[in-house]
Amino acid sequence: MTEPIADLCALTIAGSDSGGGAGIQADLKTFAAHRVHGLSAIAALTAQHTRGVSAVHVPDVGFLRAQIDACFEDFAIGAVKLGMLADARVIAAVAEALERHRPAHVVLDPVMVATSGARLLAADALDALRGRLLPLATLITPNLPEAALLLGEPIGDAEAMRAALAGLHRLGARGVLLKGGHLPGGGEVTDLFSAGGEVLAFAHPRLHVEGHGTGCTLASAVAANLCRGLGLADSCRAAADYVHAALRGGYRPGRGDVAVLDHF
Numbered sequence: 001m002t003e004p005i006a007d008l009c010a011l012t013i014a015g016s017d018s019g020g021g022a023g024i025q026a027d028l029k030t031f032a033a034h035r036v037h038g039l040s041a042i043a044a045l046t047a048q049h050t051r052g053v054s055a056v057h058v059p060d061v062g063f064l065r066a067q068i069d070a071c072f073e074d075f076a077i078g079a080v081k082l083g084m085l086a087d088a089r090v091i092a093a094v095a096e097a098l099e100r101h102r103p104a105h106v107v108l109d110p111v112m113v114a115t116s117g118a119r120l121l122a123a124d125a126l127d128a129l130r131g132r133l134l135p136l137a138t139l140i141t142p143n144l145p146e147a148a149l150l151l152g153e154p155i156g157d158a159e160a161m162r163a164a165l166a167g168l169h170r171l172g173a174r175g176v177l178l179k180g181g182h183l184p185g186g187g188e189v190t191d192l193f194s195a196g197g198e199v200l201a202f203a204h205p206r207l208h209v210e211g212h213g214t215g216c217t218l219a220s221a222v223a224a225n226l227c228r229g230l231g232l233a234d235s236c237r238a239a240a241d242y243v244h245a246a247l248r249g250g251y252r253p254g255r256g257d258v259a260v261l262d263h264f
């Protein structure tokens, strides 16, 4: 039987991917697959396909604020997912809106550089991300390069990953889901979760596909699970399982080698 639609909506504040694989498009597909009504406030637009990003446009932050306010005025929002926020001005506007609206959960995917190499966050915006958004997040979902930039030190092995988890808590992160996919080798990919207590490890067989939009999908799936009433650890575990299954079914809609996730 089909699950009922969740009582609460999920809002994504992120970037648009014209190629439909990552960003807002992945987020809304993920929300829909979890039977959660999805709302979106578009913080940046990318002209992109499966081989890379050719242009980025950042709309006026006043218009972003209007989108966010419109969503909060009318919908019961259970969780907010943050993705590509482009620069420090956008980050400040989003932080200010979150402080006003105080959603129960904020899942922050600290998007910095696309797998294709395109910069999705200005280099000088790292301090704003760390100082303004990290303290507002229920959970952050960095991959290893992002965590290394947040911490200012490289993460090269499993032991360093555990140390990074502790380091991210010291920076002020309440919950951390640290994605292990960038660790070289091994038949498994292990993500680590901690909300300050016990560290949980979520392991899946490594799939030898280059997935596009996996990070966006993971964070959105966590937000959707929180809207459905799951606890934080269970939301993360289920989201990691979801991404693995969606990547296993991945397909290549464009001419590039990257696979887009199958959400349905």
Ligand code: PLP
Residues within 6 Å of the ligand: 014, 015, 016, 017, 022, 023, 024, 046, 048, 083, 084, 111, 113, 114, 115, 116, 120, 211, 212, 213, 214, 215, 216
């Ligand atoms: N484009 C947008 C708008 C994104 O938000 C992201 C990632 O968050 C990407 C592209 C990059 O996706 P990937 O690194 O999975 O290819």
